[in-house]
Amino acid sequence: MLLKTNPRKLIPTLFLISLFALSAASCGSKAEQAVQETEAVPIVEQPTATPLPPDRAVLIISPDDNAETATQAQNLLAELATSSGLEFETRQDISAETLTADIKVLVFLHHPDNLGTLAAGASGTQFVAISDLDWTPPANVTLIHEDTTGTAFLAGYIAAITAPNFRVGALLASEDAQMNTAFKNGVSYYCGICSAVITPLNAYPVIAEQTAASTPEIWQAVFDQINQSKVNVVYIAREAVSPQLLSYLSSQDVAIISNQQVTEEGRSRWAASVYMDAITPLREIWGDLVAGIGGRTISATFQVGDIQEITLTDGSVWLSPGKLILVNQMVDLMREGQINTQSAN
DSSP: OOOOOOHHHHHHHHHHHHHHHHHHHHHHHHHHHHHHHHHHSOOOOOOOOOOOOOOEEEEEOOTTSOHHHHHHHHHHHHHHHHHTTOEEEEESOOOTTTOOTTEEEEEESSOOTTHHHHHHTOTTSEEEEEEOSOOOOOTTEEEEEOOTHHHHHHHHHHHHHHSGGGOEEEEEETTOHHHHHHHHHHHHHHHTTOBOSSSSOOBSOEEEEEOTTOOHHHHHHHHHHHGGGOOSEEEEOGGGOOHHHHHHHTTSSOEEEESSOOOGGGGGGEEEEEEEESSTHHHHHHHHHHTTOOOEEEEOEEEEEOOOOEEETTEEEOOOHHHHHHHHHHHHHHHTTOOOTTSOO
16 A cells, blocks of 8 residues: 655655755865865975084193193093083184184183283183283183292192101202292291201201202212201202102112102102192182183192102101191192292291
8 A cells, every 4th residue: 555645744854855965065165175275275394493502611732831731631621521511622722713702611721922812802701821920810811820939838848747857958950049948948837947856966958059950960969968967858859850860869868859750760769749730720610610700810739749658767758648638738828828938937
């Protein structure tokens, strides 16, 4: 049996179907249009930022600089620069034209004649110079001041505290009066008149001065002269040192102190070496340099090395740990400006 459909009932249904179709078509058209519009927007590539080169620490090593000092400075500055994120390099020289803004710290192992001009033209760079000049540094310069007479003073002090019965002697270059005065004052700082209490009853130190160009034979002869007063510790200035003299002293009942490092000829009698150290203070001031703080002068320090005990007829010559504490305290006083090497203290 066939069912009859009422046409009036179909009209609303057909209307809804048509409305839905039109709506779907409209949505599809809008979606396609949105896709087309999205695809039409060009993609602009952002340029990759070029990283800035790191700041640098530069060490100037000129041909005239001491090779041992240069090596010490190079090793220390390489370590310090790395710890601060700086690149490190060495150069033989630098000028206003090659002093670029990325150089944060610039170190000289000497005092260049144009230091003031360089510093004035590079206010963003901290300069360091090892110097023996009486010079007032500007705000971006730090001087590490060397007083070479300090090595002689400290050597005299060490000789006095280690020599049995204060029996100290010295072979000194007559041309360097300030060094010689400093040595004598170093001895007397510790023991005053320094008179022996057993024979021979002499006052010490006993000194022999000769020209720096004197032959080893002359230095040997003058040692024999001062040794008539029985010397237990002899300080030998750099100018007097020679393999021949050291070989001779190695056969004597005496201990040696000098302002240079030990050599093989003198090793068997070598009690200690005393020398200036202007590099270690860089570690003390590094934080200020990186922070852009300068404008001051600090003192170089001193190093005592090649320490060994020497046995003599009169007793032992040894810069023991306890005596080394006294030496380090003296170094602190010297660096603080509390000691005048040229006068009785």
